[in-house]
Amino acid sequence: MSKSEKTLHVSVWRGEGPQGRFETFRVPRQDNQTVLDVVSWIQQNTDPSLSYRYACRVGMCGSCAMMVNGQPRWTCRTHVSRVADGDRLQIGPLRNLPVIKDLAVDMDPFFEKWIKAGGAHRPSRSRTEPIMPVSPQEPGRVEANKAIECINCAVCYAACDTVAGNPDYLGPAALQRAWTLYNDVKIDDRQAALDRATAAGGCQNCHSQGSCTRFCPNELDPLSAIAGLKRAAAASYFKRRSE
Amino acid sequence: MIRPHRKHPLWLAYAAHRVSGLGLALFLPAHFHVLSLAITRPKDLDTFLSFAEAPLVKLAEFGLVFLLAIHFFGGLRLLALEFLPWSGCQKNLAAATVAGAFLVSGLFFLRAI
Ligand code: HEM
Ligand code: SF4
Ligand code: SF4
Ligand code: FES
Numbered sequence: 001m002s003k004s005e006k007t008l009h010v011s012v013w014r015g016e017g018p019q020g021r022f023e024t025f026r027v028p029r030q031d032n033q034t035v036l037d038v039v040s041w042i043q044q045n046t047d048p049s050l051s052y053r054y055a056c057r058v059g060m061c062g063s064c065a066m067m068v069n070g071q072p073r074w075t076c077r078t079h080v081s082r083v084a085d086g087d088r089l090q091i092g093p094l095r096n097l098p099v100i101k102d103l104a105v106d107m108d109p110f111f112e113k114w115i116k117a118g119g120a121h122r123p124s125r126s127r128t129e130p131i132m133p134v135s136p137q138e139p140g141r142v143e144a145n146k147a148i149e150c151i152n153c154a155v156c157y158a159a160c161d162t163v164a165g166n167p168d169y170l171g172p173a174a175l176q177r178a179w180t181l182y183n184d185v186k187i188d189d190r191q192a193a194l195d196r197a198t199a200a201g202g203c204q205n206c207h208s209q210g211s212c213t214r215f216c217p218n219e220l221d222p223l224s225a226i227a228g229l230k231r232a233a234a235a236s237y238f239k240r241r242s243e
Numbered sequence: 244m245i246r247p248h249r250k251h252p253l254w255l256a257y258a259a260h261r262v263s264g265l266g267l268a269l270f271l272p273a274h275f276h277v278l279s280l281a282i283t284r285p286k287d288l289d290t291f292l293s294f295a296e297a298p299l300v301k302l303a304e305f306g307l308v309f310l311l312a313i314h315f316f317g318g319l320r321l322l323a324l325e326f327l328p329w330s331g332c333q334k335n336l337a338a339a340t341v342a343g344a345f346l347v348s349g350l351f352f353l354r355a356i
Contacts, residue, residue, distance in 0.1 A: 070247030095248070159248050208321055210253030223253075227325040234326075 008084065010038055012050065013092040016101045022090065035068050035075040035083065039091060039103065052103035059217065062151035065158065066103050067092040072158035074217040095158040110154045110171070117174035118181060118196040124188040132186055140183040147180045147225055149218050156212035156222050168201035172212035172222035175203050179225035182232060194232055203229035260317035263310045270307055 006029045011022040025042045036054055043050040054064035059077040066075050068083050069090050080089065097105040125132060134141055156172040157163055163171045170178075178197035181187050197203050203226045212222040249255075280288035294300065323337070 067248075072248065161249070161254075207257055208253065208324055209257045211248060211251070214251045214253065215248070224328070228328065230325050231328070
């Protein structure tokens with residue numbers, strides 16, 4: 001490896017709120033270095049005022065997502081060697097969310113939409129009643145299980161052009177959650193879950209661009225979940241008309 | 244330049260579908276206007292039809308049919324993607340079948356004309 005390859009040229013977004021610009025840092029390159037390692041190195045060795053967010057470092061908490069060379073990534077589990085363009089790396093705040101400072105975005109709109117889509121669990125039984133047995137083979141459970149590993153990282157939300165074009169669009173993660181609840185036999189009112197997912201800003205806004213599924217770091221498939229909601233909505237429409 | 248988060252087949256398919264859809268939407272009023280000439284001004288229609296024999300116009304027609312083909316198959320693709328909860332393997336099989344059928348029927352069509 002030549003000497004120049006051992007240094008990374010990293011441009012990092014700096015600024016508060018909507019204003020800002022990229023600032024370039026030189027960071028020593030190492031084997032098995034993650035993008036989060038690079039950001040931490042800058043903050044610990046060059047500029048302590050750099051703001052960013054992380055917690056678990058192992059792909060569990062969903063707090064470290066950023067735009068890396070223009071693509072949304074969970075930075076703690078993204079190796080520099082996989083995404084660097086030669087020795088260049090561009091790191092920016094997650095797209096489609098308001099920037100607080102530098103690489104830290106305000107996740108509130110993302111979580112508010114999760115709630116708006118009915119993301120909170122509304123059980124059909126209280127804690128005094130016996131637990132409802134659910135077979136792991138039951139088709140609804142199989143469908144619901146596909147999305148329970150969502151870590152709320154908002155990578156899909158940042159990848160989605162429909163979110164970029166329509167601020168009211170609930171987005172892939174919240175709609176995938178609605179699809180999970182719709183399929184969960186323990187949910188009290190499944191039609192209500194579907195109604196929320198098909199209200200204004202709901203699943204019919206999606207153009208099946210599939211960037212959500214392409215970039216979800218947990219290999220979940222919001223595209224197919226939203227397609228499921230569209231199917232369920234169409235079926236429910238015809239059922240209600242014939243009643 | 245295509246922005247990095249858009250560089251994948253499904254997004255490109257979306258873009259092709261939108262561009263072809265808009266192209267068709269622009270064409271449709273012109274098409275209806277020409278059709279209406281058959282009732283209102285048959286002479287003008289004949290002039291237009293002879294103009295439409297020109298090679299350049301023929302090429303443009305090919306472009307239109309191409310747009311329609313893109314949009315039609317793109318639309319069928321979307322409907323299949325959203326309304327048929329198939330596995331990846333089933334989808335590949337279905338796509339291969341459709342492509343095969345299209346090839347065979349296209350060959351017969353070309354021999355017929
Ligand atoms: C030939 C049969 C056709 C089929 C099967 C078809 C199917 C579809 C479908 C499924 C969509 C939704 C795409 C999405 O959600 O992004 C769509 C969108 C659209 N269609 Fe068609 N269509 C057809 C013909 C046409 C024609 C003749 C026009 C022109 C007037 C047209 C113009 C459009 C436009 C402008 C859009 C919006 C594109 C978008 O939302 O991205 N389509 N079409
Ligand atoms: S498939 Fe739908 S939700 Fe996913 S990125 Fe595309 S438009 Fe957004
Ligand atoms: S669906 Fe995937 S990308 Fe979207 S928030 Fe959940 S884990 Fe992150
Ligand atoms: S720091 Fe927790 S997912 Fe990356």
